[in-house]
Amino acid sequence: MSPRRGASRQGDRSAKPAGAQSGPRKQYFRRRRVCKFCDEKLDVIDYKDVKVIGQFVSERGKILPRRLTGTCSPHQRLLAVAIKRARNIAFLPFAAAL
């Protein structure tokens, strides 16, 4: 975990000077202040929309912690349940190979 955090910080720093050119910065979108679900007013976190849930899973298939995603605690709990259901029906992997 810690190497990734270090990497994201470095990425942020290097992205600022270079960002003016064309910085997609897709990997380091995780620094989010607000909870996505509160923001978009999604009451139900459905295990079926993999597009939404997939954003909260690491490449390894692990559930991302709140401190990285900014999800609020009630929604994180719902999200965890949704991810576990999605795993059960083979929408998401239990453990993804790198």
Add this chain to the structure above:
Amino acid sequence: MRKYEVMFIIRPDVSEEDVDKVVAQMENAVTLNGGKIEKVDKMGRRRLAYRVARCREGLYVLFTLEGTGDTVKELERRLKVSDAVIKFLTVRIDEELERAEKWKALRAKQAVRKPKSPAPATPAAEVQPIPVKE
């Protein structure tokens, strides 16, 4: 009566007629056991996140139904017995829907209260009972 969502995966090598047959069979299992099917959604072929019964793909089918525990029990037994079905998941959704409604109502209330909050606090207490009477 409770509301459930039952999702199951059918082997990819099953012919289309057989898929329809299996789905009809499962629908029957629900209606014969005191359940009511609300929606049948064939979500189609999808890649599985991991191999199930040596398959990398599967046909997803989603039932939304109303019934009792016995309905679901029988349906699950049938799903387990069926060779074409490789995986299934049952989720009870009535409580989730209720909670979502509650949150929605709460938010609507807050949205109403927000513009009124600069007004004096005492009338706000009187304003609130009125929507309850309706």
